[in-house]
Amino acid sequence: MMRVFNFSAGPGALPLEVLEKAQKELVCYGDSGMSVMEMSHRSKPYDAIIKGAEAKLREIMNIPDNYKVLFLQGGASLQFAMIPLNLMRNSYKADYIESGMFASKALKEAQKFGKVNVVASSKADKYAYIPKVTKDQFDPEADYAYICANNTIYGTKYHEYPDTGSVPLVADMSSCILSEQVDVSRFGIIYAGAQKNLGPAGVTLVIIREDLVGHAKETVPSMLNYQLMVENESMYNTPPTYGIYMLKLMFEWIEAQGGVAALEKRNKEKAAVLYNYLDESKMFKGTANKEDRSLMNVTFVTGNEELDAKFVKEATAAGFVNLKGHRSVGGMRASIYNAMTLEGVQKLVEFMKKFESEN
Secondary structure, three states, rough: OOEEOOOOOOOOOOHHHHHHHHHHHHHOOOOOOOHHOOOOOOOHHHHHHHHHHHHHHHHHHOOOEEEEEEOOOOOOOOOOOHHHHOOOOOEEEEEEEEEEEEHHHHHHHHHHOOOEEEEEHHHOOOOOOOOOHHHHHOOOOOOOOEEEEHHHHOOOOOOOOOOOOOOOEEEOOOOOOOOOOOOOOOOOOEEEOOOOOOOOOOEEEEEEHHHHEEEEEEOOOOOHOOOHHHHHOOOOOOOOOHHHHHHHHHHHHHHOOOOHHHHHHHHHHHHHHHHHHHHOOOOEEEOOHHEEEOOHHHHHHEEOOHHHHHHHHHHOOEEEEOOOOOOOOOOOEEEEEOOOOOOHHHHHHHHHHHHHHHH
């Protein structure tokens, strides 16, 4: 069967080279005589896999030594609770910028554990832009400030991260991590669900500064305590072993592509191809404010729901799948994560031009 061009927002596409390597090693990994899926997480072969994954990530992302790397479970959504449970400890106050549905969900969860101040919100305008803030809008007594770096549903992203002074900045980077270079030292915590730009669903990556570890109350459940996860090197219980192995393959693939800098250049080129067409098209229109457009999730509409549905149906038949927009906003969305090729985006634009000329 010929592979389609998969524009899914998540689980997202994976590079063919990574899938083929996983296929080759599926039944027997190295000289272990077994599949990674059969390995004890306490075994020497698996210890080499998980440590190798962390080492490669540290290298390609240039993670400072005073940050810990964790491979956890529960998806990015569990971090909505884990963050306030571990970081709310002095003022029990936190600042949140509400730039999309997932930021909104995160702040609602945090309200269960302390006082949440919504510094700025674009909710009234259907999250079509990233709220602009200044340093003096943040509470210097807040235990942390929170943002969602890229908004998958609405197709917006931070092109400049806010200055929060001495207040630790926490960022959900689920849909943009490793798509562009990031100065990790600017953040207290960076976290990401794997299923968009890192690998298969089931793993959540957390990068946390050492001084933010070890402050959870004794009443916090063990599985939600960063310190326990750090002390046990992500293996307090059985981790998502195969998913972590796939992350290791992805990190190696990124290195082989020339690193994050090379991918950032490619991602900007891919996004420009699609956005340039949307800006000149008489049928299709981008929905996100131009200055806040995402490199990973391109949202657009025709302005006619029936025509949107026709486009999605015909695109699917032509091999361009998962272009239907999120159920909350409708329209279309092309997620062009690291694994999506420039050729895939160019062919999508060719199809869009053909559809426009015929309709």
